[in-house]
Amino acid sequence: MMLFPVLYILFAFSVTNGYLEDSWAMFSSERPVGPKCVDIPSNLSICNGIEYTQMRLPNILEHETVSEAIHASKDWESLLRLNCHPDTQRFLCSLFAPVCLMQMDRLILPCKSLCMAVKQGCENRMANYGFPWPEMLSCEKFEDDDMCIKPMQPAKPPAGSSTTCTACSQVATYENLVDQFCRSHLVLKAKVIRDSPTHIRVRNGRSLKKGERRRGVSDVEIRLSSESDGSCPCNIPVKNQNEKLLVMASRQPDGKYLANLVLPWQKEKNFKRAIHQFQRLNCQSLGREIRESASRRPHYYEMRRHNTGRYQMF
Amino acid sequence: MIPRRSCWLILLLNLLNVQSLLDASWWSTVAQLSTALAGHNVKPVCELPGLSPGQAQVCELFKDHMPAVSIGAQNAIQECQRQFTGHRWNCSTHYSTGMLGPIHKMATREAAFTYAILSAGVTHEIGRRCKQGLLTSCGCSDETKPKNVPTDWSWGGCGDNVEYGYKFSRDFIDIREKEHDPKRNHDNGRSLMNRRNNEAGRKILKRHRKPKCKCHGVSGACNMKTCWMQLPSMEQVGKILRNKYDKAIRVQINDRGNLQLLADEATKERKTRALPTDLVFMDDSPDYCRFDRHSGTLGTEGRVCKRGSGGAEGCDSLCCGRGYNTYTQEVKSKCNCKFEWCCKVVCQTCNNVTQVDICK
Numbered sequence: 001m002m003l004f005p006v007l008y009i010l011f012a013f014s015v016t017n018g019y020l021e022d023s024w025a026m027f028s029s030e031r032p033v034g035p036k037c038v039d040i041p042s043n044l045s046i047c048n049g050i051e052y053t054q055m056r057l058p059n060i061l062e063h064e065t066v067s068e069a070i071h072a073s074k075d076w077e078s079l080l081r082l083n084c085h086p087d088t089q090r091f092l093c094s095l096f097a098p099v100c101l102m103q104m105d106r107l108i109l110p111c112k113s114l115c116m117a118v119k120q121g122c123e124n125r126m127a128n129y130g131f132p133w134p135e136m137l138s139c140e141k142f143e144d145d146d147m148c149i150k151p152m153q154p155a156k157p158p159a160g161s162s163t164t165c166t167a168c169s170q171v172a173t174y175e176n177l178v179d180q181f182c183r184s185h186l187v188l189k190a191k192v193i194r195d196s197p198t199h200i201r202v203r204n205g206r207s208l209k210k211g212e213r214r215r216g217v218s219d220v221e222i223r224l225s226s227e228s229d230g231s232c233p234c235n236i237p238v239k240n241q242n243e244k245l246l247v248m249a250s251r252q253p254d255g256k257y258l259a260n261l262v263l264p265w266q267k268e269k270n271f272k273r274a275i276h277q278f279q280r281l282n283c284q285s286l287g288r289e290i291r292e293s294a295s296r297r298p299h300y301y302e303m304r305r306h307n308t309g310r311y312q313m314f
Numbered sequence: 315m316i317p318r319r320s321c322w323l324i325l326l327l328n329l330l331n332v333q334s335l336l337d338a339s340w341w342s343t344v345a346q347l348s349t350a351l352a353g354h355n356v357k358p359v360c361e362l363p364g365l366s367p368g369q370a371q372v373c374e375l376f377k378d379h380m381p382a383v384s385i386g387a388q389n390a391i392q393e394c395q396r397q398f399t400g401h402r403w404n405c406s407t408h409y410s411t412g413m414l415g416p417i418h419k420m421a422t423r424e425a426a427f428t429y430a431i432l433s434a435g436v437t438h439e440i441g442r443r444c445k446q447g448l449l450t451s452c453g454c455s456d457e458t459k460p461k462n463v464p465t466d467w468s469w470g471g472c473g474d475n476v477e478y479g480y481k482f483s484r485d486f487i488d489i490r491e492k493e494h495d496p497k498r499n500h501d502n503g504r505s506l507m508n509r510r511n512n513e514a515g516r517k518i519l520k521r522h523r524k525p526k527c528k529c530h531g532v533s534g535a536c537n538m539k540t541c542w543m544q545l546p547s548m549e550q551v552g553k554i555l556r557n558k559y560d561k562a563i564r565v566q567i568n569d570r571g572n573l574q575l576l577a578d579e580a581t582k583e584r585k586t587r588a589l590p591t592d593l594v595f596m597d598d599s600p601d602y603c604r605f606d607r608h609s610g611t612l613g614t615e616g617r618v619c620k621r622g623s624g625g626a627e628g629c630d631s632l633c634c635g636r637g638y639n640t641y642t643q644e645v646k647s648k649c650n651c652k653f654e655w656c657c658k659v660v661c662q663t664c665n666n667v668t669q670v671d672i673c674k
Contacts, residue, residue, distance in 0.1 A: 051656035062528065065446075099657045108653055136529055146652040147659070 037100035041066055046073045046080050047093040055097035060107060061136060069096050081173040085121030087114060087152050094149050095137070111148035115139035125179065165224045167259035168234040172266060177246075177274035180261045182283035184248035188217055189265060192245055194234070199223055200262070202247065208278050222249045222257040234262060246275075368489040378449055379482065382439045390435025393552040394428060400627025402602035402614050402634075420609060421504050421596035423562040427555060429508050430515030430593055433487055434551050437516050441479030441545055445472050452478040457543050463525050471542035476523060480516050487512055503567035507594055510573060514591045518554050521591065522546045555593070562593040603634035617673045633673035641670050 037054045040047050044066070047055075055069075063069040073096045080088050091110050099108040116139050123133045142148065170176060181187055190205025205217040224234055244265040249257040266272075360373035373380060394405035403424050444452035455473030463469060491505040491512075526544035546554075565588075568574040573594065588594060600606070605613035619629040619638055629638045645668060648661035 099653075101657070101659055108657075134529070146650070148653065149655065 038066060040097050041070065044070050044073055044097055045077055046089060047097045050089065050093045050097075052099050054100045056100035056107070059098050060095045060109065063096070072096070078175050079122060079126065081171075081175040082122070082125060082179055083171045083173065083176050084125045085118045088118055088122065090149065090152065091115060091118040099149070109142055109148050111144045111150050112139055112142040113144050114149055114151045115142050117151050128179075128183075165234050165259070165262075167224060168262050170261045170263060172263055172268065172271050174270045174274045174277075177261075177271070178277060178281065180248050181274075181278055181281065183250065184260050185251040186217075186220070186222075186247070186249040186257055187278065188247045189244055190217065190247050191243070192247065192262075198225065200234070200247075200259070205247070208275065220257065222247065222259050224259050224262075366490040366493050368493050369486060372486050372489065376451070376482070376486075379440065379486075382443045382449070383436050383486065386436035386439030387432055388435075389439065389548050390431045393435070393548045394431050396549075397552045397556045400620070400625070400632065402626070402632060403599075403611075406612055420600070421507055422599040423559055423593065423595040424599060426507070426511045426562055426593040426595045427559040429511040430518070430558070431552065431555050432515070433483055433512035434515035434519045434555070435548065436487065437476065437479040437483040437519050438545055438548060438551070439479075440482050441474040441476045444475035444478050455543055459541075460525060460543075463527075463541050467527060467539040467541055469541055471526075471528070471540050473542035474523075474545040476520055476543075476545055480520060483516055484513070502571055503573070503596060506567070506573050507565070507596055510594050514558065514593055515551075515555065517591050518558070519545060519551060522550065522554065558591065558593045562595050563588045565594045565596060567596075601634065603636075614673050619671050619673055621671045629671055629673065636674045638671045638673050641672065643668050643670050 035056055035058065038057055040050070040053055040055045042048065044055075057066065057069075058064045059069055061069075061072065063072060073092070076092050076096075080092060082088075091114055094108070094110045094114075101108070115137070119133055119137070119139060126133065170180065187208045188202060188205035189208060191203045192200045192205075193203050195201050200222050202217055202220040202222065205220070207217055246261065246263045246265055247259070248261040249259050252258050360370045360377070365373060391405060398404040405428065440449070440452075441455075443449050445454060447453065452475050454471075455475045455477065457473055457477075459469035488509050491509045523543050523545055525541045527539045527541040529539055564576050565573045566576055575588065600609050600611055602611050603614055605611065605615070614632055614634060615636075617632055619632040620627045621629050621638070621640075623629070624631075626632065645666045647664055647666060649664040651659050651661040653659050
């Protein structure tokens with residue numbers, strides 16, 4: 001007779017035990033979806049070479065997937081290659097692939113000063129091609145505080161020396177060469193002499209402007225810096241006096257030339273492609289062509305994924 | 315004679331206990347689904363005790379949906395707790411008994427809110443995962459362009475698939491309320507109420523969708539946009555349902571087995587029927603002041619309250635007049651954080667001494 005109560009008590013206890021066991025396992029279950037860290041893929045080209053490896057999703061531009069961010073960032077690769085400001089990559093990458101830090105939830109935004117610096121350097125050049133500074137990059141929404149990404153600190157030049165001439169620190173990207181070509185009155189493949197701290201002299205050059213092919217140019221003096229009394233280093237790695245350079249300059253109101261770009265002549269693919277393009281380039285319609293080519297690209301948001309199967313309960 | 319009577323009493327008590335456990339653990343089971351799928355549990359996925367036979371079948375057919383059901387339920391409970399922070403009933407989980415998720419043995423307006431937000435949470439998560447391509451049987455929303463989107467903006471992208479989420483949530487959750495489960499007493503009124511509130515949650519999600527538009531390209535004026543339909547966030551859903559909770563409508567079961575407004579309710583509100591998105595309840599709420607196993611209330615003992623506040627979180631209200639104890643608490647936290655390129659955050663540690671009031 002005493003056996004029955006014991007059995008029932010055991011039964012009740014085992015039932016309770018089952019639920020306790022199930023409930024504790026719950027704490028290791030999948031966590032609710034929130035912002036997350038993912039590796040920056042190599043085809044997010046605007047961030048190649050950036051000093052961090054993980055990005056946060058969704059990003060600052062509300063892209064929810066890596067592929068969406070990649071697709072949207074392609075519109076900005078040309079701007080990056082224009083090299084209109086040294087911090088362009090840091091700024092664009094902080095928007096498309098923001099720094100992801102596991103220990104904290106808040107977004108690391110670019111500083112307003114970083115945004116303004118890039119805008120100041122790039123806005124005019126974008127406007128040349130019909131692209132006003134876009135709303136999505138508006139600097140109004142950023143703030144300068146301790147938790148934002150600051151502009152790059154310029155390296156302090158040695159005493160008695162000044163910064164390298166802008167014309168001599170250009171990059172040989174297709175976009176930059178084509179852009180500089182359209183803004184220059186004088187475009188030469190030339191041998192030059194550095195005959196004063198502020199000027200170079202063309203010793204023997206050939207014009208690359210359309211319609212001016214094979215026109216010989218010699219004994220032209222070009223100022224390196226726009227600042228008065230500006231003397232700046234222009235350390236082109238010239239092996240000997242016969243090395244040829246690509247020289248671009250604008251004619252000033254006083255009739256003299258101011259250098260826009262001085263680069264050694266190269267056999268690199270993008271360089272050759274740009275040089276070849278000089279003969280057929282129509283600078284008046286370049287902006288329109290760029291805008292139209294941008295518009296022709298298929299948009300990420302129009303690539304729909306349709307149902308793979310019909311919903312059926314039974 | 316005496317020993318026999320005690321044997322039968324113990325048996326009866328255990329049976330009643332089993333029934334209430336099964337009922338109350340329904341959403342606890344849902345929360346465990348992803349655990350089982352993750353392999354932390356030896357128990358087969360679709361044989362968890364809280365699932366009804368029909369639900370077990372759906373679970374087997376749509377195994378890849380179960381993590382979404384679980385996460386949707388968890389998100390809903392989090393939002394529920396956020397909406398009722400500082401209130402006597404705060405959507406707490408009853409950890410001491412090992413059961414997770416709110417327990418509602420009575421057909422109160424709190425039960426109505428809970429069922430509605432859980433149903434909405436599951437619908438939301440399923441619809442979102444369709445959009446992300448995580449479920450094999452569904453994809454982007456098929457919806458056509460609404461009239462309030464400007465004609466020169468394109469309609470495309472990948473919208474949250476609320477239609478699919480709605481159907482799945484309805485079929486999976488409501489199937490339980492339609493089945494006759496021999497393990498529990500068939501309470502038609504409660505089942506109808508649950509279905510009604512589940513449907514209200516789903517409908518609110520559906521009715522508050524709106525187009526989401528994004529700029530693309532290097533456009534300055536953002537005149538190139540593509541739009542698609544997007545679900546409201548769970549925060550927005552919680553806010554809407556909270557309003558519905560405040561205006562919940564009392565109903566009863568009539569002779570023909572249907573829900574019906576109470577006579578005085580109809581007179582007072584001057585309406586003869588409730589909106590499809592209204593929450594309905596049948597029982598008065600307890601005061602939630604004391605722990606009561608029978609009614610499933612946790613009580614407010616040990617809750618943090620706010621001294622001097624006149625709102626729900628104030629000590630006078632939250633502690634139900636029992637008073638409170640004050641404790642001194644020292645909290646270390648990070649402060650004066652700075653981001654350094656590249657890439658780390660450097661913080662100082664600050665000590666803050668605060669006082670915490672806890673209900674007796």
